[in-house]
Amino acid sequence: MIRVVLPAHLRTLAQIGGEVQLEVMGQVTQRSILDALEARYPMLQGTIRDHVTQERRAFVRFFACQEDLSHESPDAPLPDAVASGAEPFLVVGAIAGG
């Protein structure tokens, strides 16, 4: 089971209380996680990645296992600890402002 942690605004939008647990078929990548996430919570479509290009929104970051994976390929395999559910996949609103 994949564990996903969303920022507060997206948890509110999707009416999610805490971590999300997802079944992901096949290889565990950013894309496969987000596909599964958006399938369960359609209101999140367009809020993490662009509707058309499917690119990550500029001020959204993806962290896991103390690493910033935001600039990795969306189809790159994620660390085993994420795939096994030992570590969560974090969707983070980037720091902005002063």
Next chain:
Amino acid sequence: MSKVRVLVGTHRGAFIMESDGKREQWDISGPHFAGWEIYHLKGSPADPNRLYASQTSGWFGQVIQRSSDGGKTWEPVDNKFVYDGVPGTHQWYDGKPHPWEFKRVWHLEPSLTDPDTVYAGVEDAALFRTTDGGKSWQELPGLRGHGSGSRWQPGAGGMGLHTILLDPTDPQRMYIAISAAGAFRTDDGGTTWKPITKGLHSAILPEPTAEVGHCVHRIAMHKSRPNVLFMQKHWDVMRTDDAGDQWREVSGNLPTDFGFVIDVHAHEPETIYVVPIKSDSEHFPIDGKLRVYRSKTGGNEWEPLTKGLPQGDCYVNVLRDAMAIDSLDSCGVYFGTTGGQVYASADSGDTWAPIAEHLPSVLSVEVQTLA
């Protein structure tokens, strides 16, 4: 007994304020969608409990919310705004071509007759429509397809389509305005559009009477006279009596004719309201005095309305979508400020009182008159 519901969009959420017809005591709910920018929310004239809200964020993009119970509960609906076909380019600030990119919905205008039909004015400027209550949105591409689209350029606040006026006597006719492309009219339900800028003069343009490029801030109409429009341009208050074919200036004795809002009295089509702002480089009232100006003659002759408004050390702005008019017998006028105040007048502007004073910066104000 009649009551009113005021819908306020702010930089950090939406607020809903309700009162009976006296408009003295207010129940305020909110913030709804706390922390998000609520550019606009508006109710359907055909079903007052059907509300739509534009919820946006620099981080998470656009969300559209819909309520079927007057704002007590909300549900997100479709937020996919995709330009029709190959989007092409408009001018960027440096004069170079820039691809059309959707950023946010500035204004939602529900149909006068169908609660499931809503028009959305967006940045980068385009007009979208839903006919299924927000489950899907389609662009009306004829507007951007007007031959001038590649010459449109954003103003400092972005290239937003912020005004949508529906003609109550002719469902094929509507008016829209864009900062800073100008104003347009369709007479065929949105298939084709024509600029309605003849008579406008903008010294900030290299060609002051150009067909497009005028920074129109707001247009208002009285439902009984849809051919008469009033415009607050960047500078100048304007009027047309022929559906925009020809405009004339009616700034008259205003202390400054820069401003954002303009609106029309519910029962007196020649009574109009503006909030003069000192200048485009100082977005606050002259002398720190917050004054609404009213003309009972359709422009030119204006009187300041000050009773109940701060007349010293007030340096707020009133943004383009932040004034509204109710239709009770004693006409109510409402506006919100960038300082987080929402003021109401239950006597056509003669006296004012705050409904709320410490909200986040106000982006939009709408009012519904409920039976």
